[in-house]
Amino acid sequence: MSVFIASIGFGLVTAAVLALASVGFTLQFAVTNVLNLAYGGVMIVAAYAAYALNERGVNIWISAPAAVLIGAVLSVLLNNLIYTPFGRRGTTPIAMVIVALGMTLILEFGTQALAGPTNVSYIMSQGATVKLGSIELTVVQLVIIGLSIVVMILVHGLIRYTRLGKAMRATAANRNLARNCGIRTDRVITVTWLISGALCGLAGLTFAMNSGTFGATSTDIFLVLILAAVFLGGPGQPYGAMLGALVIGLATEVSASIIVSDYKDVAAFVILLAMLTIRPTGLLGARA
Amino acid sequence: MVYYITTLLVYAGVDAIACLGLSQQFGVGGVTNFGFIIFQAAGAYVAGALSLPSDHVDGGFQSYIFGWHLPFPIPWIGATVVGGLLAIPFALIVGKRLRGDFAAIGLLVTAVMFNLLVTNYVPLFNGAAGLSLVPSPLQGSFNPQSTGYQWGYGIIAILVAFATYLFVTRITESPYGRSLRAMRDNDTVADSLGKNVRSLRTSSLIIGGAIAGLSGGVLVGFINLWDPQAWGYAETVVLFAAVIIGGLGNHRGAMLGAVLVPVAFEEATRYIPPVSGNPNLIPALQWVAIGLLILVFLWFRPQGILPERRRKLATRFASEPGTEPGALQSPPSDFAAPVTSPSSVGVIETEVENETIGAGAADGDADTAPATTDVILECRDLVREFDGVRAVDGVSMAFKRGCLTGIIGPNGAGKSTVLAMLAGTLPSTSGEILFRGEDVTRLPAFRRARMGLVRTFQLASEFKRLTVLENLLAAIPDQQGDTFLGALRGRRRWGAQERELIDSAQAMLEQFGLLGLADLYAGDLSGGQRRLVEIMRALMAQPEVLLLDEPMAGVHPRLAHDIGMQLVRLCQEGTTIVMVEHELSIMDEFCDPVYVLAEGRVLAQGAMAALRAKEEVVEAYLVG
Amino acid sequence: MSADMEIGVPDLPAGSVQGVELSTVDLTVGYDGSPVIHGVSINVAPREVVSIVGPNGSGKSTLLKAIVGVLEPLGGSIRVGGRDVTGWRSENIARIGVGYVPQIDDVFAPLTVRENLEMGGYLLKTREVAPRIDHVMSVFPQLSRMAGRRAGKLSGGERKMLAMGRALMLAPALVVLDEPTANLAPIVAAAVLQQHVRQLAATGASVLVVEQRARAVLEISDRTYVLGGGQVRMEGTPAELATSSEFVDSFLGGTSRSGL
Numbered sequence A: 001m002s003v004f005i006a007s008i009g010f011g012l013v014t015a016a017v018l019a020l021a022s023v024g025f026t027l028q029f030a031v032t033n034v035l036n037l038a039y040g041g042v043m044i045v046a047a048y049a050a051y052a053l054n055e056r057g058v059n060i061w062i063s064a065p066a067a068v069l070i071g072a073v074l075s076v077l078l079n080n081l082i083y084t085p086f087g088r089r090g091t092t093p094i095a096m097v098i099v100a101l102g103m104t105l106i107l108e109f110g111t112q113a114l115a116g117p118t119n120v121s122y123i124m125s126q127g128a129t130v131k132l133g134s135i136e137l138t139v140v141q142l143v144i145i146g147l148s149i150v151v152m153i154l155v156h157g158l159i160r161y162t163r164l165g166k167a168m169r170a171t172a173a174n175r176n177l178a179r180n181c182g183i184r185t186d187r188v189i190t191v192t193w194l195i196s197g198a199l200c201g202l203a204g205l206t207f208a209m210n211s212g213t214f215g216a217t218s219t220d221i222f223l224v225l226i227l228a229a230v231f232l233g234g235p236g237q238p239y240g241a242m243l244g245a246l247v248i249g250l251a252t253e254v255s256a257s258i259i260v261s262d263y264k265d266v267a268a269f270v271i272l273l274a275m276l277t278i279r280p281t282g283l284l285g286a287r288a
Numbered sequence B: 001m002v003y004y005i006t007t008l009l010v011y012a013g014v015d016a017i018a019c020l021g022l023s024q025q026f027g028v029g030g031v032t033n034f035g036f037i038i039f040q041a042a043g044a045y046v047a048g049a050l051s052l053p054s055d056h057v058d059g060g061f062q063s064y065i066f067g068w069h070l071p072f073p074i075p076w077i078g079a080t081v082v083g084g085l086l087a088i089p090f091a092l093i094v095g096k097r098l099r100g101d102f103a104a105i106g107l108l109v110t111a112v113m114f115n116l117l118v119t120n121y122v123p124l125f126n127g128a129a130g131l132s133l134v135p136s137p138l139q140g141s142f143n144p145q146s147t148g149y150q151w152g153y154g155i156i157a158i159l160v161a162f163a164t165y166l167f168v169t170r171i172t173e174s175p176y177g178r179s180l181r182a183m184r185d186n187d188t189v190a191d192s193l194g195k196n197v198r199s200l201r202t203s204s205l206i207i208g209g210a211i212a213g214l215s216g217g218v219l220v221g222f223i224n225l226w227d228p229q230a231w232g233y234a235e236t237v238v239l240f241a242a243v244i245i246g247g248l249g250n251h252r253g254a255m256l257g258a259v260l261v262p263v264a265f266e267e268a269t270r271y272i273p274p275v276s277g278n279p280n281l282i283p284a285l286q287w288v289a290i291g292l293l294i295l296v297f298l299w300f301r302p303q304g305i306l307p308e309r310r311r312k313l314a315t316r317f318a319s320e321p322g323t324e325p326g327a328l329q330s331p332p333s334d335f336a337a338p339v340t341s342p343s344s345v346g347v348i349e350t351e352v353e354n355e356t357i358g359a360g361a362a363d364g365d366a367d368t369a370p371a372t373t374d375v376i377l378e379c380r381d382l383v384r385e386f387d388g389v390r391a392v393d394g395v396s397m398a399f400k401r402g403c404l405t406g407i408i409g410p411n412g413a414g415k416s417t418v419l420a421m422l423a424g425t426l427p428s429t430s431g432e433i434l435f436r437g438e439d440v441t442r443l444p445a446f447r448r449a450r451m452g453l454v455r456t457f458q459l460a461s462e463f464k465r466l467t468v469l470e471n472l473l474a475a476i477p478d479q480q481g482d483t484f485l486g487a488l489r490g491r492r493r494w495g496a497q498e499r500e501l502i503d504s505a506q507a508m509l510e511q512f513g514l515l516g517l518a519d520l521y522a523g524d525l526s527g528g529q530r531r532l533v534e535i536m537r538a539l540m541a542q543p544e545v546l547l548l549d550e551p552m553a554g555v556h557p558r559l560a561h562d563i564g565m566q567l568v569r570l571c572q573e574g575t576t577i578v579m580v581e582h583e584l585s586i587m588d589e590f591c592d593p594v595y596v597l598a599e600g601r602v603l604a605q606g607a608m609a610a611l612r613a614k615e616e617v618v619e620a621y622l623v624g
Numbered sequence C: 001m002s003a004d005m006e007i008g009v010p011d012l013p014a015g016s017v018q019g020v021e022l023s024t025v026d027l028t029v030g031y032d033g034s035p036v037i038h039g040v041s042i043n044v045a046p047r048e049v050v051s052i053v054g055p056n057g058s059g060k061s062t063l064l065k066a067i068v069g070v071l072e073p074l075g076g077s078i079r080v081g082g083r084d085v086t087g088w089r090s091e092n093i094a095r096i097g098v099g100y101v102p103q104i105d106d107v108f109a110p111l112t113v114r115e116n117l118e119m120g121g122y123l124l125k126t127r128e129v130a131p132r133i134d135h136v137m138s139v140f141p142q143l144s145r146m147a148g149r150r151a152g153k154l155s156g157g158e159r160k161m162l163a164m165g166r167a168l169m170l171a172p173a174l175v176v177l178d179e180p181t182a183n184l185a186p187i188v189a190a191a192v193l194q195q196h197v198r199q200l201a202a203t204g205a206s207v208l209v210v211e212q213r214a215r216a217v218l219e220i221s222d223r224t225y226v227l228g229g230g231q232v233r234m235e236g237t238p239a240e241l242a243t244s245s246e247f248v249d250s251f252l253g254g255t256s257r258s259g260l
Helices: A002-032 A039-054 A060-088 A093-115 A139-161 A163-173 A175-180 A185-211 A219-233 A238-258 A266-278 B002-028 B037-051 B074-094 B100-120 B147-172 B175-185 B187-192 B197-223 B233-246 B251-270 B281-300 B345-359 B415-423 B445-451 B468-475 B484-489 B491-511 B527-540 B557-572 B584-590 B608-613 B615-620 C060-067 C090-095 C113-120 C126-139 C141-145 C156-168 C186-202 C214-218 C238-242 C245-252
Strands: A129-132 A135-138 B375-386 B389-400 B404-408 B430-435 B453-455 B545-549 B576-580 B594-598 B601-606 C022-031 C034-044 C049-053 C075-080 C098-101 C174-178 C206-211 C223-228 C231-236
Touching: A002 A039, A002 A060, A002 A135, A002 A139, A002 A163, A002 A185, A002 A219, A002 A238, A039 A060, A039 A093, A039 A185, A039 A219, A060 A093, A060 A185, A060 B281, A093 B100, A093 B233, A093 B281, A135 A139, A139 A163, A139 A185, A139 A238, A163 A175, A163 A185, A163 C113, A175 A185, A175 C090, A185 A219, A219 A238, A219 A266, A219 B100, A238 A266, A266 B100, B002 B147, B002 B175, B002 B197, B002 B233, B002 B251, B037 B074, B037 B100, B037 B197, B037 B233, B074 B197, B100 B233, B147 B175, B147 B197, B147 B251, B147 B484, B175 B187, B175 B197, B175 B468, B175 B484, B187 B197, B187 B445, B233 B251, B233 B281, B251 B281, B375 B415, B375 B576, B389 B404, B389 B415, B389 B576, B389 B601, B404 B415, B404 B557, B404 B584, B415 B445, B415 B453, B415 B545, B415 B576, B445 B453, B468 B491, B468 B527, B484 B491, B491 B527, B527 B545, B527 B557, B557 B576, B557 B584, B584 B608, B594 B608, B601 B608, B601 B615, C022 C060, C034 C049, C034 C060, C034 C075, C034 C206, C034 C223, C034 C231, C049 C060, C049 C214, C060 C174, C060 C206, C090 C098, C098 C156, C113 C126, C113 C156, C126 C141, C126 C156, C141 C156, C156 C174, C156 C186, C174 C186, C186 C206, C186 C214, C206 C214, C214 C238, C223 C238, C231 C238
Parallel strands: B404 B576, B404 B594, B453 B545, B545 B576, C049 C206, C049 C223, C098 C174, C174 C206
Antiparallel strands: A129 A135, B375 B389, B375 B430, B594 B601, C022 C034, C022 C075, C223 C231
């Protein structure tokens, strides 16, 4: 039983990392209608960017902005140099999936070519272990959860209360009409990619922190968890992504305590497939 | 050196076989199965398991994997069969109406999940370690390490690849293949024209799966081992890249892609000297290079190196001028004729009135066939409810044989919804639909089409990557080559009938004045021409009842008039037509009777002139 | 007049809108380098209602899309209120007072009627938005009854009204409408043209409307252009055109008896 409760704690940390990633993914999908399957690739490049500083002696928390920055810049470049040009040529959705997968190969194996095939870890202390009943989490894990909650609140504020958020909603609903309302949709899209990319970078960093060791292809499976969270809540629905992240995060860790931990991610796979088959618009999306 | 060449041959053969399977499934059938690699993996595992002996010096995992030690060629046959069988559960998932990219990730995720399960569940196929020491075929009689055996294997792999090529080409270049391509281009329309889309999709999956299984069997017999590392998501990407780069929809392109991407690529980087200190550099760069290759090709040449060929059937089977046209006998139409302006508007209207009288009930003109007044299609209390809203709220209509009936009504009245329910492309919530007295309410659209109830669509729905002639041919029912077995029997079986059908399709084109466009891709025509192709195609399906959904929308009034005249002629010859339209002038000219729908119910029915006199109709709807 | 198509008394905003002039000179527009319209020159005088009619494929929609910045012209120029706006992007053209009501995708479907209007007023200062919404709802009173409904669930006529209301939020000096009655039943179409479009004109704006229903739109126009094969074929006042046999033949011959 205490193992079960402890797994809830781990589930919350996974959910925290997943929330950062999923909200970033879904915001960008809402505005551009493109499934950025290279998202995992950008995450790991951002994680390595922080590592590059960290292994030279820079404290990981000071290296953290490097991850966020790389995530943001790389995402915007991805959109401007790859997705938008291919989209303008009328590339079919299937071909866009293949383009994204091709970019993933370039990002991940490019990183591996530079950094080598062995897994690495951040040089950092996980901090003391804090006990809350049966839940045992390190300080770092608590910081990750806290960080995630703060970011979620900021995202909520952005969407609901700022002019930019309004412009994002209009661009997501009907891009041409938004332009006819005077909204500079190109700028809105670029800013959305920046925000999504920053979240991606932050997710990559926290993912690496929470994983202990990581390698260039570590995010391949994690991408499936992100997709599961996104589709559970509904593609393009930021609050849905938050909900989905919580469910998937808990489901994977809790199932690890019940069944053999090798299969813990299978829960996410099954949920993703179920959503795609039964209700692709997600729990919070409008019925198709 | 010899081993190098023979290895190359085997890999080329195996990759070609796999790519041909994908080409057939994806390029021709339009089924995007990102889980494709699972079939190859299954084939390899099964071939391995079937050929392994029960006792082995190395560990003992083989004891639970059959241990039958079956001789060649049974493992290869088993691999093919299992690959095909495995496709059946996939068919259940793939058929869903899901956005292309969503479906793609669903299947990709399935492949990754299976890989994860097999890696971790050791009892299945020995987990991450996989199968090893898999016997080579006929290794009892020959020495697998000998040069002769190696060459033999290489040549057999190539031969199997060619046999596969002949097989898939025979399927594709047949009426059955045409139906597959039609489904690929627009499955809803294919369904409405009588194609059993679910069965076509399932068979595409089975054929592709079986071929992939075979490729796995051939490979595992050569490399003698198989583990989850060999079939990850990266390998899936490589296969798709090969087919797309080679040319989607072209089997030669698939083979070319197989040689270029997995094979030549791997070999090319072999010659780059390893960098000291980073031994993994070359393999990692190989993947980067494949990623770059994918992007470069999809940018500069998305149709592939060898794009799908346009089938120029009309040029090949050019019909002689003056050939007796097929079923439809009528004077040449003036669709392509120069515009003649009438002296006054009134003259045309008078001519039209005469036509209208002749179209419906048997009245006057001795030339018209005596129209029967029995009801051929009817619906009773038809209801369509969705999301709490009743788009159609208890509609009952009866359509008489040989009549040109119109359905009009304001926006949101439910006209198109009723039409879709009559055709079967939309399910009804309640009510009955009777066709020729039989209850067809639960019949899917393609069965109704085969019974003679065919519909057209409002928005552009031609099969874009089929030529105009192929569009028409695809609609014709009961073609000998339109089944898998018929296709397999080859041109000798269906060739003669095909030639006849081409003649009748060309006659139809000539009647509408579009014979010159026969070999052009339907997607390249202008809006008005595509509209005509849609109508002609529906007619080729030999309907007894034709349901037209706003056929004149956006069509120039003069063209609309000509189409109307054609429809009237068809009714005189016995076809029943039901037409949903907005343009009241068309109702005036051609339709009798006319139903008025409003808010999901029938408001009134009768001749247009009488309807104009009814106050509630005028109130709801008419002006002037 | 049907019972559910009420119009409020036209209320000019404080300081009525100054309709601007629009002119295109030798405009050539097309897709992928091949022109759909060539050498088209039209103009709309301040506060004029000008319509463009023509058969399908004549390029009417293409012309409008170039004017509002959705398509970039291949040649020629466009001037709004004396300013050269050729090749401007649509968000900038919207910012100088050009309102556009597209033929399809004319509302933000997932948003409510009120939110649609708010988006229409995106460029306004926050304190200006609510009064402006009130004004637009006085012009189209039916909108106030549907304020909380999702735009995607409205009927065709209601959506078109919302689309026009959304365009009105910025008190445009030029309103451009692309086949506003497409897919609407005749009685709704009549209301849209004779009442709603007239309402737009009553605000003081110049109006440019493209229509398939030639006879109906002629009734509300000051001047009409006839487009055919990508070029201007004829031009004149409704009276002039109605008596021209060429006009009658190419549009009204053999079809409409119902008056539309």
